[in-house]
Amino acid sequence: MRRPRLGHIQFLNCLPLYYGxxxxxxxLDVDLVQAAPRDLATMLxxxxxxxxxxxxxxxxxxAEEFVLLPDIAISxxxxxxxxxxxxxxxxxxxxxxxxxxxxxxxxxxxxxxxxLARHWGVSPSYAxxxxxxASMMRDADAALLIGDxxxxxxxxxxxxxxxxLGAEWTTWTGLPMVYAVWAVRRExxxxxxxxxxxxxxxxxxxxxxxxTNLDAISEYAARWESFPVAYxxxxxxxxxxxxxxxxxxxxxxxxxxxxxxxxxxxxxDISIFGA
Amino acid sequence: MRRPRLGHIQFLNCLPLYYGxxxxxxxLDVDLVQAAPRDLATMLxxxxxxxxxxxxxxxxxxAEEFVLLPDIAISxxxxxxxxxxxxxxxxxxxxxxxxxxxxxxxxxxxxxxxxLARHWGVSPSYAxxxxxxASMMRDADAALLIGDxxxxxxxxxxxxxxxxLGAEWTTWTGLPMVYAVWAVRRExxxxxxxxxxxxxxxxxxxxxxxxTNLDAISEYAARWESFPVAYxxxxxxxxxxxxxxxxxxxxxxxxxxxxxxxxxxxxxDISIFGA
Numbered sequence: 001m002r003r004p005r006l007g008h009i010q011f012l013n014c015l016p017l018y019y020g021x022x023x024x025x026x027x028l029d030v031d032l033v034q035a036a037p038r039d040l041a042t043m044l045x046x047x048x049x050x051x052x053x054x055x056x057x058x059x060x061x062x063a064e065e066f067v068l069l070p071d072i073a074i075s076x077x078x079x080x081x082x083x084x085x086x087x088x089x090x091x092x093x094x095x096x097x098x099x100x101x102x103x104x105x106x107x108x109x110x111x112x113x114x115x116l117a118r119h120w121g122v123s124p125s126y127a128x129x130x131x132x133x134a135s136m137m138r139d140a141d142a143a144l145l146i147g148d149x150x151x152x153x154x155x156x157x158x159x160x161x162x163x164x165l166g167a168e169w170t171t172w173t174g175l176p177m178v179y180a181v182w183a184v185r186r187e188x189x190x191x192x193x194x195x196x197x198x199x200x201x202x203x204x205x206x207x208x209x210x211x212t213n214l215d216a217i218s219e220y221a222a223r224w225e226s227f228p229v230a231y232x233x234x235x236x237x238x239x240x241x242x243x244x245x246x247x248x249x250x251x252x253x254x255x256x257x258x259x260x261x262x263x264x265x266x267x268x269d270i271s272i273f274g275a
Numbered sequence: 276m277r278r279p280r281l282g283h284i285q286f287l288n289c290l291p292l293y294y295g296x297x298x299x300x301x302x303l304d305v306d307l308v309q310a311a312p313r314d315l316a317t318m319l320x321x322x323x324x325x326x327x328x329x330x331x332x333x334x335x336x337x338a339e340e341f342v343l344l345p346d347i348a349i350s351x352x353x354x355x356x357x358x359x360x361x362x363x364x365x366x367x368x369x370x371x372x373x374x375x376x377x378x379x380x381x382x383x384x385x386x387x388x389x390x391l392a393r394h395w396g397v398s399p400s401y402a403x404x405x406x407x408x409a410s411m412m413r414d415a416d417a418a419l420l421i422g423d424x425x426x427x428x429x430x431x432x433x434x435x436x437x438x439x440l441g442a443e444w445t446t447w448t449g450l451p452m453v454y455a456v457w458a459v460r461r462e463x464x465x466x467x468x469x470x471x472x473x474x475x476x477x478x479x480x481x482x483x484x485x486x487t488n489l490d491a492i493s494e495y496a497a498r499w500e501s502f503p504v505a506y507x508x509x510x511x512x513x514x515x516x517x518x519x520x521x522x523x524x525x526x527x528x529x530x531x532x533x534x535x536x537x538x539x540x541x542x543x544d545i546s547i548f549g550a
Contacts, residue, residue, distance in 0.1 A: 001499070022297070028297050028495060224276070224277060
């Protein structure tokens with residue numbers, strides 16, 4: 001028997017979890033492989049990984065191959081800070097204007113398209129491009145940014161209007177938003193259910209640890225990353241790692257809306273490990 | 276400032292160190308990249324890593340690019356167990372016979388060639404091949420194995436004669452043998468000496484931890500790897516991670532002998548970080 005191969009997202013949003021994994025010695029019992037979310041999905045599909053956090057939209061496209069861990073996701077219930085639409089004018093006026101979409105996240109692109117089409121009722125044209133705000137705003141009237149770029153914009157003074165897409169989603173639907181889920185290869189879950197349960201427990205314990213140590217984690221993050229402690233504290237407060245039933249409902253709603261605007265063929269049934 | 280990128284050897288020999296790194300929370304302050312030793316050398320040369328354990332012979336070929344951490348190496352002073360020459364007859368009779376060399380380790384290949392030529396005074400022909408003992412012994416009269424394959428052979432009953440190349444080296448030279456060194460890109464050491472000192476201290480602390488916890492580490496290893504606890508205990512006792520002056524002398528002697536048999540162009544001066 002070998003150690004389960006667990007993927008880890010190498011972005012700021014998973015830094016609190018990483019801190020919990022290290023402090024709880026989880027890395028002795030899993031092989032941790034760090035990569036970008038889309039690459040993790042590819043590695044999970046090819047069998048290079050057993051369990052990994054993958055973008056909600058990637059999960060939906062291959063749902064029959066996976067079961068999901070029950071107690072963890074990357075989610076928000078209101079503000080998320082790291083997924084922003086920046087606009088030269090109120091979004092309701094973007095009809096037939098151009099919106100630049102960062103080419104770094106499919107799940108966020110689809111979220112922006114959903115909100116613009118269904119919540120705000122406008123039909124802009126879209127242009128996918130690298131996440132450089134200056135050049136995005138030269139070519140377009142609004143721009144979707146995520147991650148570090150979004151956090152920077154969130155805290156910066158600007159003439160642009162800022163829409164936090166986590167907050168907008170929850171205002172519109174009354175539901176949380178789920179950006180990524182921890183997927184297990186169905187075959188691995190069937191063959192080694194005990195190993196999956198162990199990893200699930202270890203992740204849950206690490207999350208509990210990180211929830212009670214957000215100050216220390218924010219200071220740690222500020223030591224190695226380019227934002228002050230207070231920004232991290234605020235961001236890590238906004239980020240939820242929850243996946244209880246209301247969050248699963250939020251995921252299904254997101255996938256249903258994605259399907260309604262033609263960004264997803266089929267809304268899958270969600271299989272939860274152990275359920 | 277970003278976290279130093281530290282390479283880690285993904286083999287059994289570095290498992291005790293990994294245990295120490297996890298238990299000491301070192302993985303919060305470095306980006307650990309696990310790979311095979313030769314790949315680590317390539318990544319260090321290309322600037323993808325800042326500090327990494329690399330094979331002694333790879334170090335010697337690019338010594339001007341590196342400084343070495345002062346207090347850590349993979350070394351033995353006597354038996355090593357994981358580098359074995361298995362032979363159908365006493366090695367002194369291998370003249371003009373064929374010796375199969377595993378294609379997985381240059382440093383061990385050179386060590387075998389040195390001992391055969393200079394210690395035992397024989398001139399066999401050599402054939403590099405994958406580490407499969409049965410097919411090696413079909414095509415050759417002796418075979419060099421390393422790592423798991425060697426450890427398995429070390430403990431197995433066999434009609435073959437077994438030569439532990441760590442023990443043979445020390446019997447012959449009176450010196451320790453150094454298989455791998457922790458190399459720092461010279462440029463990184465000059466630009467961020469404090470970061471290098473921190474990593475060096477963290478590794479030293481992790482080694483101290485692992486020396487006092489060899490029983491727990493052996494039990495941990497046996498949980499995930501294919502050998503019983505007692506084998507690991509014996510192996511981790513044989514393995515030294517030392518690099519004090521007598522070990523550096525052993526390294527220089529090894530490189531001098533490698534040069535004498537034509538396996539190395541120049542014996543480099545060894546630059547130690549902070550010296």
